[in-house]
Amino acid sequence: MSAQREVDEAKIKQHVEKIIEGIRAKDLEGLERLYSTDVVSFDIDPPLQHVGVAAKLKNWANVFTLFQEVNYEVRDLAVTAGDDVAFGHGFGRLSGTLKNGMATGGMWVRATFCFRKIDGDWLIVHDQISVPFDIASGKGVADLEP
Secondary structure, eight states: OOOOHHHHOOOOOOOHHHHHHHHTTTTTTHHHHHHHHHHHHHHESSSSEEEEEHHHHHHHHHHHHHHHEEEEEEEEEEEEOOSEEEEEEEEEEEEEEETTTTOOOOEEEEEEEEEEEEEEEEEEEEEEEEOOTTTTTEOOOOOOOO
């Protein structure tokens, strides 16, 4: 692996850490700087896709209105970087204390991030969050752990 590739992969992992920090701080402005303006997000909630950074931030704002305190963690993050595009995947879990005071452990989801180097910065241009589903019942399976 080239030295530049190692540097880029480390920067991307730091980028994911900034996402975690931004979610925990409910910092929409900080989160906005981590996504491209034309990001396409296949998020956990409908519709099938959210296009543009404003739509992505609206999803986070909706989460923040539900939580008094919010936590986010990522496990098993793997990153592969090329010259100007990269991808990462791992597992994420949103948890915390809801506005009504009830604690929630959340659920683990699968997360994929696609990055593009834009003006020297790695930005998320696509993300996808999903849960497996049981084919027989047609229902999501939300109690799995990595």
